Amino acid sequence: MHETTVRVRFCETDALGHVNNTSYFIYLEEARVQFFEEIGYGMKTDDWTFILASTKCDFIDQAYFNQELTISTEVSKIGNKSFHLAHSIVDKLTDEVIARGEAILVYYQFDLNKSIPIPTELRDTLEKHYSFL
Numbered sequence: 001m002h003e004t005t006v007r008v009r010f011c012e013t014d015a016l017g018h019v020n021n022t023s024y025f026i027y028l029e030e031a032r033v034q035f036f037e038e039i040g041y042g043m044k045t046d047d048w049t050f051i052l053a054s055t056k057c058d059f060i061d062q063a064y065f066n067q068e069l070t071i072s073t074e075v076s077k078i079g080n081k082s083f084h085l086a087h088s089i090v091d092k093l094t095d096e097v098i099a100r101g102e103a104i105l106v107y108y109q110f111d112l113n114k115s116i117p118i119p120t121e122l123r124d125t126l127e128k129h130y131s132f133l
Contacts, residue, residue, distance in 0.1 A: 001131065002038055002073040004031040005092060016098055018062040025026040025057060028087050028101045031071040032040050035085065039125045051115075053082065054104040060097045074131035079116045082106045 004027075012023040033043055041049075063069060072091045077084035087101035107118045118126070 002031070002035045002129065004034045004071045004073070005070065006030060006069050008063055008065050008067045009067065013065050017066075018064055021057075021059065024059070024089065024099050024101065025055065027059065027069065027089060028103065029056065029069055031073045031087055032085060032103060034103075035073045035129075039129065041122075049107055049109070051106045051108045052103060053106045055101065057099050057101040061099075063089075063091070063098045063113050069098060073129075075126045075129045076102070076131060078118070078123060078126050078130065080117055083118065086131070 006027050008019055008023075012019055012026075013019040035049075037043065068091075070090050072088045072090070074086050075083055076086040083105055085103045085105065087099075087103070088097060089099040089101070090097050106115045107122070108114070109116045
């Protein structure tokens with residue numbers, strides 16, 4: 001499992017004083033970026049091979065300004081041309097679940113403008129991070 005920590009900034013909150021729903025997707029994106037860097041797929045846009053096909057977030061509890069959150073990321077499914085990442089956002093101090101998210105990523109060859117099978121090397125790496133949820 002990969003973990004990313006974020007501290008809620010004031011600009012990520014709304015008029016009600018809690019984290020705005022759109023900010024959670026930024027946290028999930030940051031967790032994905034760090035996950036990819038950890039497994040050796042850095043953020044080089046000239047060599048990028050993934051498309052985000054779907055993302056969702058279920059809001060369980062509220063988060064607030066200056067709260068420290070931990071986002072855990074695991075591979076929850078591996079297909080032929082795509083894979084799923086599961087995210088949990090928890091309060092770092094209390095370990096209470098704030099939100100759960102999911103992302104579906106497609107392995108993609110931009111010069112051909114189509115999805116292609118996940119290479120064996122990447123599949124092997126993803127399997128090391130696979131979790132039976």
